[in-house]
Amino acid sequence: MSDEVKRGLEGVVVSESRLSYIDGDAGELGYRGYAIEDFAHEASYEEVLSLLWNGEWPTRSERDEFAARLADERELDPAVYDLIAELASTDANPMATMRTVTSALSAYDADTDASPDDREANLAKGCRITAKLPTALAAFARLRNGDDPVEPRADLDHAANFLYMLNDTEPDEVAAETFDTALVLHADHGLNASTFSALVTTSTMSDLHSGVTSAIGTLAGGLHGGANQNVMRMLKEIDESGKEPREWIEDAVAGGERIPGFGHRVYNVRDPRAGILETYSQRLGETAGDPRWYDYSVAIEDYMTEEKGLAPNVDFYSASMYYQMGIPMDLYTPIFALSRVGGWIAHMLEQYEDNRLIRPRARYVGERNREFVPLDER
Template identity: 35%
Template sequence: MELPKGLAGVVVDQTKVSSTKNAVLTYAGYPIKELKDAPFEEVVFLLWHTRLPSADELSEFRKRLVSEMVLPEKTVQLITRITYEPQHPMSILRTTVSLLGTTNDVKRDDPPRILAKLLTAIAAIIRIRDGQPIKHAQKGWGVVENFIYLFSGQRPTPERVAMFNTVMVLHADHEFNASTFTARVVASTQADYYSCLTAAVCALKGPLHGGANERVFKMLETIRDTGQDPVQYVKDQMASGHKIMGFGHRIYKNGDPRAVILREVARKIAHETDNDSYFVLQEQIKDYMFKATHLHPNVDYYTALIYHCFDLDKQTFTMMFAACRTAGWLAHIVEQQAEGCLIRPSSEYVGETNRHYPSR
């Protein structure tokens, strides 16, 4: 059987979690454009149960998640010890996810507790890197409001909560992307949740998957700080054989639907935080890239600016991606383990044959 490189377009299994069929992103059958303003907790429930919760279920689910946004003291001590320069935050997160599975204060964690703990751990890493004290979740607030508070130290406005909620919803899942497929491969062995999530984080760490948002903002910083013409900068980079991060997508040939939504969020928050110059640069680059290559921005392009406007260090951008995507990872892990089938593909050997070890 001849297969395309990278399994592009190959259907390897079935799922009820999400779909990108016909370049339309849906979660359990609901178009993402209709879910963009839905509460993050509601979307997580949908991904995990493939149905929307009732009002009472949503209220209880939110309370449960917020109540679990706390880390065992042992975990905090270990995260503090490993969080130091010059380690990249994703390296710290990779170790932290594994630590969460070995510093439990209960016999076995379930998805709600794992998601809550991971969000809290990511916020803690950010606070420790910034030399700031770790904050504690507030009862009565939602998950997104608490998450922003935990990593920023300040209670966000309702408008900021709504914007970040949209970001988290749009990043919550995306079918069988590299990190999700990695999680499912590990889950197919019936490994524990933390082993599956650690593997997913390792896959996300690569710049061709989750690391693109960091490189997008690095490009914007370089252009603005050096005063270069953005179009000429892009031309020079492409002439040198460098990839312009934040453009193109294997599935969305006519534009990433998430980027369309995030563009408006980026424009709004850039204006509110005096970062209009960055948005202007993005628009100039976007227009040129389409003219020169017919490539559209993907989800990483505008997310980079949004994260910057939330005063996040660009090195933590991919951790933010992980914070959002954990909801989807957990949905796929549960689904794969219930399937009970070991993922073990075959390969085509193309090396030398008919070789024999010399006799001694």
């Protein structure tokens, strides 16, 4: 066994998976062997969940059945609404709220006592978690603003229903399609930090709710899930500065500022998801008759690519996209969780199939052979 220390486990292969394929040098991402470019504009989030959880694309009837099953699980227990209202009244952090609510949901789940390796029970729990988190987040966002929660609608798909519950208005076709595609593209991305934390929890034969709670706590960190908020703050600073985007970015770089939305731990080229989301950011701007956020983004990307050799990641264009849909900035990372929960669950299902406790080692570098001193002599 090698004693070489790999800080952050960089480059260490700890498991095998059939879920998502990433080639960081070529800029490729695929789910279950299908390139995202081939289905991102066509497949719904419900279809992608079915693919990730079951291994194959669903037929039309299977898709409809799966979507209906998710829709049937959107309602929250009254006690969970009470918890959300209490958290909203204290102006709790949205990610902390998501973490707390996920943990609380386990108390009201019909399969909470099922064996961790019971696949059917896990699929049922996975549907409930995935379906209820959007309801919880939308309710929290409205309650903290003094508005009543909006009941979910079974006739809307997963993406459109969330926007409806958030705004109390049915989204137009462009917004609904855009948000659905964003969910699809964020659904899974290999063994990222939050997925790994979910697997560590699952490997102890803990339950799905515990695994998702662990993953949300990991995603909440600024080095993982918060970059798109920082991108939008940057775009707003540019807008308020009165400077041209290139002038602003040159000044920021000269001042030593780190430009959010660029670079990736895996991709050495442009994140393939960024190119797809760019088209939707452009469409939203054109539809609204206000393309400035998209235009600012393009100008920044041109500078960073030409002058710094850095390419945008998935967060870069998702920021302007969410903003143009009227989504508050502090909900961007929770929305990441609404999507990635599908991938977390897929990985946990896979872990249960061939489980081994994840237990790496650390090299001890402290002192040894120190002499103990009794309390009265210290």
